[in-house]
Amino acid sequence: MTRIDNNAVSVRGLVKHYGDTKALDGVDLDVRQGTVMGVLGPNGAGKTTLVRILSTLLQPDAGEAVVAGYDVLRQPRQLRRVIGLTGQYASVDEKLPGWENLYMIGRLLDLPRKDARARADELLERFSLTEAAKRPASTYSGGMRRRLDLAASMIGHPQVLFLDEPTTGLDPRTRNEVWTEVKAMVGEGVTVLLTTQYMEEAEQLASELTVVDRGKVIAGGKVEELKARVGGRTLRVRPVDPLQAPPLAAMIDELGITGLAGTAVDGESGTLLVPILSDEQLTAVVGAVTARGITISSITTELPSLDEVFLSLTGHRASAPQDAKTTDDRQEVAV
Template identity: 75%
Template sequence: MYGMTRIDKNPNGARSGNAVEVRGLVKHYGTTKALDGVDLDVREGTVLGVLGPNGAGKTTLVRILSTLVQPDAGTAKVAGYDVLTQPRQLRRTIGLTGQYASVDEKLSGWENLYMIGRLLDLSRKDARSRSDELLERFSLTEAAKKAAMHYSGGMRRRLDLAASMIGRPAVLYLDEPTTGLDPRTRNEVWDEVQSMVAEGATVLLTTQYMEEAEKLANELTIIDRGRIIAGGGVDELKARIGGRTLQVRPTDPAQLPAMARALAETGLDGVSGATAVPDEGLLYVPILSDQQLTSVIGLLGERGFSVAHIGTHLPSLDEVFLAITGKKTSTDPDTGTGSGSHTPEEVAA
C-alpha cells in the first residue's frame, strides 16, 4: 500500500497536532488477544518507534492503522481520518512497507515505481523523475530495467521501501523495514526516512534493532502481549530503569585510587561502589539521583582533585528493553532472523 503525492491536512476541522490517535484498540484472533486496549498518539512530523518482542502485537497495530484489518473495539484516526468510517480517504494519506516485499515480480524495478507513481496521480514527468530519484537513493539504478523476479531478497526489499515512499505520504508505516538488509543499505533507508520527516511526514516504525530505534525515533513505545507497557523519549526510558553512571577522568591518572577512597568515605548511598579503572584512566560512580551527582562533583572539588573530564552514561536501549519486557531483543542484526512466538496475524503477514 502506497501513499499520496502530497502531505495533505484533513479538511474536517482543526488538527490536534497528532497524526495518529489510537484509543482502546482491541483485536482478537481466536483465543489470542493481539491487542488489548492500546492507547497511542504520534505527533505530526515525528518518528515513533514501536518496540516489542515477537508476537507483541506490533504488526497487528500497523495493519489496523493501514485499514488492512478491522479492530474488534476501540477507535483510531490517521491524519484526521477514521480507520473504520473513512478508509478510502485515509489510504490516500499513507504509505506502508510490511515485513515482506510486495512488488510485482514481472515488472522491472523502474516500471514498478512508475506504475505506482501514476496510480497515485503523479504526472508522467513527476513519476519518471521520482522513480529515477528513488532508484538512485536505494542503489538500484543499475538494476532498474531488470524484472523484479531477478532481484535478490535485499534488492526486492529496497524496491518495496522505495515504492512506499514514492508518493511522499503524510504518514508512513515501516514494519521492521530493514530486516535482512546490509549495513550500507540500512543507512540509506535511515537517511531517506529522515529526509521525509524533515519534509513534514510522520513515521510509525516497528523494529527490533535498538540502533535503528535510537537513530530514528523521537519517542518510543514498548508493547508486549498486546499492551503498551512503557513510553517516552530514549533518554527518559533509560533513566527510568536507573543504572546511570558518572564517569570521571582526573587530570593525573595516579589520583584514581585516592578519588575512589575519598568517595567511599562519604557514606553516600551507592558511592561506595565507585570503581577506578586505571587502564581507561576513569573512575566509574553509580548515580542514584541528580542530588547525588551534584554531591559527588562537589566533594571531588572540595578535596582538591583536578578533573579533566566528567560525563554520565545511561544504560543501552537493549538493557532498557530487557529490563522492561524481561526478554532480549529477538532479531539478530546480522542475519535478520529471530525466535519467539507470533500471533496468528503476524505469521500470515
C-alpha cells in the same frame, strides 16, 4: 472518533485477538504530524498487528483509529491513498524490473502515465537504483530490494508512512542509507510510525517512543524522558593520572554512600564508572574526589542506554530482529 489537532495518528482502545491470544489489549497512541514515533517491544508484543490495523490490512476487534484524518474502519479506501507501508520483508514483484515495479504502483494509485513514469524515475534516482532500473528485482541484493520497497511506499506522496522493522537483516552501510532517506522524508513533512528492535535505530530516527509488551502500552515519551524514568545515571570520572583510578574507585565504595556500590574502572581510559541515583549522591562523589586532592581530567554524567531502558521496562533485552519471525507474523499469516 475525530482527529486530534496536530496528530497524524490517533488510536484509542485498540483490541485484537488471535484465538485465546490478545495481540492488542486496549492500545492508545498519538503521533504528531511531521514526526517519527518509534514503537518498541519484544517479539510478539503486538507491533506488527498495530501497523496492519492502521494500514487497513487487518480489522480490530474493538477500538478506534484515525490516520491522516480518515477513520481506519469507515474510510479505508480514502486512507490507502495517503499512506505508505514498508513491511518486515520486501514486497516487490521480483519478476518485474525495478522501474516497472514503481510504475505499476503509480498506475494502481491512479497517477497519470506521465506522472507515474516521472515519479518512478525520480525515486529510482533518489534511492540510488537508476543503474539497476531495467533489471528484474530478483537480481537485486537484499539492501537494494529494501530500498526499492521503500521507494514503492513513497510513490503516492504519502502523508503517513508505516515502517515495520524496515532495516531487518541489512548490513550497517545499507541501514544508514535507509535512515538517511527516512530523515529526508520527515524533513519533507511525512509522519512516520516506525517499529524496531534496534535500539540505535530508535535513537537515530524517533522523536518519541512507545513501548509495548503483551499487547499493552507500558511506557511512552521522548527518548531522554524514558531514560530518566528508569532512574539512575552513570557518573564518569577521569583522573589526569589513570593509575589513580583503581584506588579512587575503592575509596568511593568504602564511603558507603547509598547506591554507590559496584564502582567500575575502564582500564583502557582510566575512567571510573560510578552509578548514581540522585544529585545528592553526585555531589557527595565529587566532594569526596576533591577532598582527596586528585586532579580530574573530566567528569560527566550519562543516562542509561536505550537498551537498558528496554530491559528495565520489559524484563528482557530486545532480541535481534533477524533471529526469528515474530509471534505477530505467525498469527497474522493464519488470519
